[in-house]
Amino acid sequence: MDSAVEAALRVQIMDWVLARAEANGGFLHRHELLGFRIDGRDLPLIDYSRGIRNPSEFTSTLSIVSSAAGPYDDTESDDGLLHYAYRKGDPFGGDNRKLRTAMDTGMPLILFRKEQANYLTPVMPVYVVDDEPERRQFLIALDEAFRFMGDVRHLAEPQRAYARRLAKQRLHQPAFRTRVLLAYETRCAVCTLRHGSLLDAAHIVPDSDPRGVPTTPNGLALCKIHHAAFDQHILGVTPDHRVQVRADVLAEVDGPMLRHGIQAMHGRALTLPRRAADRPDRELLAVRWEMFAGR
Ligand SMILES: [Zn+2]
Structure with a gap:
């Protein structure tokens, strides 16, 4: 040819x-x-x-x-x-x-x-x-x-x-x-959105930290909005997998994205991988939770 x-x-x-x-x-x-x-x-x-x-x-x-x-x-x-x-x-x-x-x-x-x-x-x-x-x-x-x-x-x-x-x-x-996406069956852990093109793998402990390794137990499949909210500490995850929305954001009044996309996630349990080995590491979640709650 x-x-x-x-x-x-x-x-x-x-x-x-x-x-x-x-x-x-x-x-x-x-x-x-x-x-x-x-x-x-x-x-x-x-x-x-x-x-x-x-x-x-x-x-x-x-x-x-x-x-x-x-x-x-x-x-x-x-x-x-x-x-x-x-x-x-x-x-x-x-x-x-x-x-x-x-x-x-x-x-x-x-x-x-x-x-x-x-x-x-x-x-x-x-x-x-x-x-x-x-x-x-x-x-x-x-x-x-x-x-x-x-x-x-x-x-x-x-x-x-x-x-x-x-x-x-x-x-x-x-x-x-x-x-991470395969482990979570191409679903956002927070809202269960199923569009792969709208999903990311978020690091639980950021990769700037030596513990922030790119392995599934340090990952969460999150949609773009929940990934950004997680990184901006608008949304946190407790070590026992509960989603928490920051108090000031929870008190805001705004349109449907804030109400349904963010505030309604408060208190929800994460949707986790079927395989135990793929689930988030509790200690890594605790480190990240400290970063969120300590603000
Ligand atoms: Zn989501």
Whole structure:
């Protein structure tokens, strides 16, 4: 396939993936990706069984899947790059060849992070920026700029800090949102709103605090308004999962959003994940409650 045609097709594919992910709340179901069609023909965006998708008509890899539990785990190191292991077999043939072509051509690819079975968080565009045959791995960057930084294995500290910041914004935060939304079955913990595109994953203890880790027990699925109200300490949550609205806001008189959207939530119990391991950590809630009540 002509490289301009392939590049244009990738843009179309990425636009579609982005739109679907936004509608769902930041992730796609495996079936959506396998069922993708363009110009009247099937073009699955992931492979049925392998963690790499190399459409036969494409010169370069279209997507890779990384999973925390799988054999092809991406190792995120402190350089902020992803270390993607070679596929089994011939290091210069098969699937590895098209990843190497992606490095040479600079074609953007899609990284799908598998947070749990069947659900994938897209991270894109990503770029193959180096090949380490002695370690049987490719280095993958979240910004095209790394293609032009020279030796990415020995980056200076400012570039490494930039890569880590990118990894946090473009990899870890979206993955956190997916995990939390799935745990809460795509429902606001306060009001049970079910529109993924209107839901966020809120940190219970903010990520500026060392305890503010991006794990489900430190997360709450909240709609945009309740997330903002939670962050602004307009709304708090007690360690035993009761929603409390700040006294002065409770006393205000205003329209339906204040009355139904905020004041009516006062005293409600949070709607929590089914799995006990996904539920909010009591101690983290206590820390956050202190921040709300101590004001
Ligand atoms: Zn809500």
